[in-house]
Amino acid sequence: MQMATTAFLKEVLQALDKCEAVTVYLLMVWKHTIGQEKTKNHLSYLLESNQVPHAQLFNSICGRGGLVLAIEFALKLLKVSEDLKEIKTLGEICQNPNLHFIYPVVKRGNEKLVYSSDYISEWYEFLNGMPYGDYTDWFDHIAVGNKQGIIGVSEIEKLHQSLYLKAFGGGNKVCVLWGLEKMNAAAANAFLKLLEEPPDNTYFILLCESDENVLPTVLSRCQEITLGPIEESALARMIPENQDNNLQLLKQSGGNYGKLLSLISDxxxxxxxxxxxxxxxxxxxxxxxxxxxxxxxxxxxxxxxxxxxxxxxxxxxxxxxxxxxxxxxxxxxxxxxxxxxxxxxxxxxxxxxxxxxxxxxxxxxxxxxxxxxxxxxxxxxxxxxxxxxxxxxxxxxxx
Structure with missing residues (x-):
């Protein structure tokens, strides 16, 4: 496996050096995730060895890149291909009918029910502009005012219906759920049933900032991965060259790219x-x-x-x-x-x-x-x- 991986990378690099357009499956290439090399290696191993659990929980402070990592991992599970010479935003590459997103939302106007899909355009914009943003950034983006977004039971019921449909073009289906701790009790119980009896060829990648507010029975159905701070060496490459006080910024950011951006903007x-x-x-x-x-x-x-x-x-x-x-x-x-x-x-x-x-x-x-x-x-x-x-x-x- 190691020899095959090395040969694969050599072919890619040689083609890139010749400026050829190369399209590959994103099995080993992580274009959008900053740092987190240890976790990337672990996830790559799961993919290569065909040992990916049907439910994983990324326990990650938002600015450490859990959402970006989850999306890239989901694309690998879906075997999405991408031209290595073409630059696309995260919001562009994740528009796939077999990739389902759930995130906290609020009702607008007199709506009785609200779903993540009602905000899908705003979600893609958020992924394009603030993929390392936190819940505050998301709620500011959708202008909810003083309301607090949740994931409700109607959302899970709709997800249940969607995931039991056959995957578009066959293959896998993946649900990326961002904000697990924002799920209310009724939704958590409904979601638990979905985890206990998952549809065939379906994977769940869940994200939370703290598992303390997550239903223990939901936690017990997931393989949990905790993301630590992003490596300073990786963050350092993201600081503009004309920026002063680089070392101070890295220290203050605490390995959080979202916070680093906030510090730069002040x-x-x-x-x-x-x-x-x-x-x-x-x-x-x-x-x-x-x-x-x-x-x-x-x-x-x-x-x-x-x-x-x-x-x-x-x-x-x-x-x-x-x-x-x-x-x-x-x-x-x-x-x-x-x-x-x-x-x-x-x-x-x-x-x-x-x-x-x-x-x-x-x-x-x-x-x-x-x-x-x-x-x-x-x-x-x-x-x-x-x-x-x-x-x-x-x-x-x-x-």
């Missing part, structure tokens, strides 16, 4: 940092000054007006922000990822994030993240958080 980090600094300033002023509570409530209302995905992104930013402040306080600067985009001086905050409050601060933001996932009342939740933040940030430093 947009989201600036917004979240400005919001958090606004809340911290109000929290410091509120000590012994009841009038400032109005500022805290104004801040919490501002957070409540964000869409849920942006609320969760803000809370994740806050967790990393306080960790970095704590590390700065104990002079572990080499471990600090934060680089202010608003001119905020973290050195001034660092002394207030110490051993007496760091665990509670992290826990506070983690709990709010959990409550947001559970659709808690945003106004009440952030109002309570602002008061708790005031108490914690004003805890006296240990003597």
């Amino acid at each position: 947009k989201e980090e600036k917004i979240y940092e400005a919001l958090l600094v606004q809340g911290l300033r109000a929290a410091f002023k509120a000590k012994g000054n009841k009038n400032v509570v109005v500022d805290l409530m104004s801040w919490s209302n501002e957070l409540a007006l964000l869409g849920r995905e942006k609320q969760k992104a803000f809370l994740r930013f806050g967790i990393q922000f306080f960790r970095d402040a704590f590390l700065k306080n104990y002079r572990l600067n080499e471990l600090v990822h934060h680089k202010s985009e608003t001119g905020f001086d973290m050195d001034k905050l660092a002394p207030f994030v110490q051993s007496e409050n760091i665990l509670e601060l992290i826990s506070l933001f983690e709990k709010q993240h959990y409550y947001t996932q559970r659709n808690a009342n945003a106004k009440m939740m952030f109002a309570e958080m602002s008061l708790q933040l005031t108490r914690l940030i004003n805890i006296p430093k240990p003597k």
Whole structure:
């Protein structure tokens, strides 16, 4: 097998050197996935040895490339061919009648039912422009406002009907389901039945950011693959040559290409940092000054007006922000990822994030993240958080 693979690659490279148009099955070529070499090798082995399980779960933070990898793997299972000399976007190559996509969506207008297929044009646009985007990016793209997309039971019922039809042209059918944790309970139970009795020649590639919110019985039917951070060497090749602070960007990205793009554009980090600094300033002023509570409530209302995905992104930013402040306080600067985009001086905050409050601060933001996932009342939740933040940030430093 190794000799055959080597010979295959030599033929491809020789043909490319001669500028010949070469069309090959994408068995060993991963054109769109950045890094993740270990996982690519594992998936290639499964393909070569004909040991692909009918259900796989890619446990991956969105920016690490799980969705792109899943799509490329699906195309290999479908034996889709691609001209190696032709450049196509991800959205273009995945338009295949045997490739089914499921992703979280919201109802538009007075619709009683909504399906992923209702958003298929937007989905292809998303894959073309933001294949390493997260749920926030997707919901922004389809302009859902403050709504939170889900995968409902009607979606799974429709999928069931589609997958039991004969594959177009024969061969395999593949379902790529992005956002498994967005599936409601009724949908999860219906989907479980589909996993237990899958149609012939059908493969499921599921993706989630965390398996904690996935039905355990669904997990038990899948072979799980966890994607780690993208290798720095692979990410480094994606940074524009004229970009300054390359090493700092790589460090801050944490192996997340979506975050790297965000850092280069500076947009989201600036917004979240400005919001958090606004809340911290109000929290410091509120000590012994009841009038400032109005500022805290104004801040919490501002957070409540964000869409849920942006609320969760803000809370994740806050967790990393306080960790970095704590590390700065104990002079572990080499471990600090934060680089202010608003001119905020973290050195001034660092002394207030110490051993007496760091665990509670992290826990506070983690709990709010959990409550947001559970659709808690945003106004009440952030109002309570602002008061708790005031108490914690004003805890006296240990003597």
